[in-house]
Amino acid sequence: MSTASFRFYEELNDFLPVHRRKIAFTSTCAENATVKQAIEALGVPHTEVEVILVNGESVDFTCRVHEGDRVSVYPMFESLDVRPILRLREAVLRRPRFVADAHLGRLARYLRMLGFDTLYENAAPDRQLVGISRTERRVLLTRDRNLLMHRELTHGVFVRGDRPRDQLRHVVERLDLRSDCLPFSRCMNCNAALEEIDRSAVIGEVPPTVERTQRHFRRCTGCRHVYWRGTHYERMLKLVNSVLEGCGRS
Numbered sequence: 001m002s003t004a005s006f007r008f009y010e011e012l013n014d015f016l017p018v019h020r021r022k023i024a025f026t027s028t029c030a031e032n033a034t035v036k037q038a039i040e041a042l043g044v045p046h047t048e049v050e051v052i053l054v055n056g057e058s059v060d061f062t063c064r065v066h067e068g069d070r071v072s073v074y075p076m077f078e079s080l081d082v083r084p085i086l087r088l089r090e091a092v093l094r095r096p097r098f099v100a101d102a103h104l105g106r107l108a109r110y111l112r113m114l115g116f117d118t119l120y121e122n123a124a125p126d127r128q129l130v131g132i133s134r135t136e137r138r139v140l141l142t143r144d145r146n147l148l149m150h151r152e153l154t155h156g157v158f159v160r161g162d163r164p165r166d167q168l169r170h171v172v173e174r175l176d177l178r179s180d181c182l183p184f185s186r187c188m189n190c191n192a193a194l195e196e197i198d199r200s201a202v203i204g205e206v207p208p209t210v211e212r213t214q215r216h217f218r219r220c221t222g223c224r225h226v227y228w229r230g231t232h233y234e235r236m237l238k239l240v241n242s243v244l245e246g247c248g249r250s
């Protein structure tokens with residue numbers, strides 16, 4: 001066993017018991033434990049960690065913890081330039097893709113509404129979600145911290161907030177997605193791309209009043225569902241605008 005001092009910063013403290021938040025505390029870890037194992041043993045999923053300093057030096061997850069080490073653990077920085085510091089993982093794709101766990105169906109629909117390719121498998125077991133995340137390079141979204149501690153997972157986000165719209169705001173902010181949004185370009189039901197279609201193409205498929213009063217139609221290239229700018233669209237547009245405005249940091 002070795003005893004080291006730990007200090008977690010910013011929102012990483014939410015994963016700790018109250019008496020360990022925002023202070024340096026000592027903890028023992030297994031002989032030869034890596035810093036990743038030590039951090040997860042304290043309750044913080046590695047996916048939430050962006051930078052680790054041991055005795056002031058930037059290290060990766062495989063660094064061993066030794067007696068008397070001082071370990072500082074940081075989440076993703078929002079504005080601080082940390083380029084000289086070792087990042088723990090390669091950046092996600094410029095336009096991130098997602099896989100959401102079984103409890104985040106509404107969030108998955110909202111992300112699709114913003115144009116992000118988001119898989120949602122409501123019966124997929126944890127192992128399958130991790131596999132999809134790895135092989136398809138998708139960011140795993142979950143509120144299950146044990147799932148984020150999965151050894152093989154590299155990119156995940158612990159989703160904060162109980163209401164789907166708050167969860168959406170959190171994900172957009174955390175991954176800085178504002179400029180990557182392409183609202184209403186993807187089907188909320190099945191995740192396939194939408195294509196613009198002519199009014200003449202929807203005759204008989206939409207109610208006559210819609211056919212008469214609407215000019216813009218899109219059809220899903222997957223499930224063939226037809227979208228138009230009705231009251232549902234107005235509600236969604238409000239949500240899109242509030243999310244994008246609420247995330248403004250420029």
Ligand SMILES: [Zn+2]
Pocket residue numbers: 187188189190191192220221222223224225
């Ligand atoms: Zn569809």
